[in-house]
Amino acid sequence: MFASKIKPHSPRTDNSRKSISVGTRARTSLRRPMALQDNRCEVVALRKFQRASNTSMQAKQLTQLKASTQNANAHLNLEFVKGKQSLQQKANITGQPDRSVSCRKSLNQQSIVNGKTxxxxxxxxxxxxxxxxxxxxxxxxxxxxGVDTDAYLDPANPKTGSRTAAAPTPSPYTNGNWPKLYQGHLLNAxxxxxxxPQNLFPVTPAFNGQHSSIFEDHVKAxxxxxxSLKIxxxxxxxNIHRRLHYRVRVQNPNMANFHVGDIHNTVFNCEMNFTKNNATPHGGTGVDNNYPNVNMPIQVPAPPDNPALNAxxxxxGWGPDNNPSYQLGPLIAPNVHQVVDAANVAVPNMTIRV
Structure with a gap:
């Protein structure tokens, strides 16, 4: 009775089993662990906002700006490396100290303080x-x-002086009635x-050496x-605004009737002090009494000057030329002329009072 309910095995039954088996595997695969997604309303809204922000025009512009900046920085770094290599490979074929490098070092290190030029x-x-x-x-x-030379010296802004050439003729320098005289600089070269002429006065060799060793070397030091303080x-x-003030005034009571015997009456009144550290278009002004302040008349012979300070x-960048090249230029104010160089170009901040 129960045997009649048993059906014989058939291919169809096998196919059904196969399909069941496949379906089972498929359902089994669905049971593997999956990442859960937070579908709360506020989270879904936040994801939508983020997607919109990432595809907005401002976001695209920001991406472009970052890429442009990175490219520019890479280009600048490359140019800097090239420039640095070029400077390192530059040869000095003169055999002399590279004055330009020392001068640039002084200027560059002293021109910026706290980010301000x-x-x-x-x-x-x-x-x-x-x-x-x-x-x-x-x-x-x-x-x-010359009877009065007044100088405000900033080591970061050197001026090129000049050594004397042949003395003018006629003059006490070349007149056989006079002893040997030097064209003495009031302001050292x-x-x-x-x-x-406006910076020279006839002096004896001994006087010239005394002026140099006793006072000018003092100023140079x-x-x-x-x-050193500025860098x-x-x-x-x-000290960034501070300057060294140096003034030399000539005194001789017989300049209107100058004879050989009057040479020894010549006195160079030398004054040296430091300005305050106040800011003006050109630097410090006034006198800072906390710094050395020296006044001295020069008249007595002394030893030669110190060549190490000159070097x-x-x-x-303060080295002088071998020949004078500056001269009296055009009138720029009542009784004041501009100093010009050999090419007739004005020398900044250098004048002659007549």
Whole structure:
């Protein structure tokens, strides 16, 4: 009775089993673990907002800006490396110290303080006078000379001075009735002093050496020290505007009737001080009494000057030329002329008072 309900095995039954088996595997695969997604309303809204933000015009512009900045930075870094290599490969074929490098170091390190560019300048003013000198017998001549040179020196802004060339003729320098005389600089050539008549006065070799060793070397050393203060990060802020003030005034009571015996009456009144650290278009002004302040008349012979100081100043760009190249230029104010170079170009911040 029960046997009649059993159906014989058939291919159809096998196919059904196969389909069941496949379906079972499919259902089994669905049971594998899956990442759950948070479908809360506020989370879905946040995802939509993020997708909209990522595809917005502002987002595209920001991406483009970042790419542009990265490209620019890469280009600048490449140019910097090339420039640095170029500077390192530059050869000095003169055999002389590279004054330009030392000068650039001084200028670059001292021009920026706390992110602000400081304008600094050396200012030099020459005042001329007339020397009415005895030329032998009943003859007299006139010679333009310097009587007052006033300089504000900033080591970061060097001026090129000049050494003397052949003395003018006629003059006490070449007149056989006079002893050997030097064309003495009021402002030293290594401090920006030009070998122009307005910065020269006839002095004996002994007088010239005494002026150089007793006072000018003193000024040179202080200018070097001021440079050291300006490039010292710990001292720069207190000295960045400061300048060294150096003035030389000539005194001789017989300039209107100058004879051989009057040479020894010549006195160079030398004054040196430091300005305050106040900011002006050109740098510090006034006198800071906390710094060295020296006044000295020069009249007594002394040993020769110190060549080591000249070499140090030369490395900062203060070295003089071998020949004078500056001269009296056009009138720019009442009794004030601009100094011009050999090409008739005005020399900044350098004037002659007549």
């Amino acid at each position: 400081i304008q600094k300048a050396t200012e030099i003013s020459f005042q001329q006078g007339n020397l009415h000198y005895w030329a032998g017998g009943l003859h007299f001549g006139d010679l333009t000379v 290594n401090l920006g002093g030009q070998a122009i 202080h200018l070097m020290n001021l440079n 010292d990060p710990a001292q720069a802020a207190n 140090q100043l030369d490395n900062l």
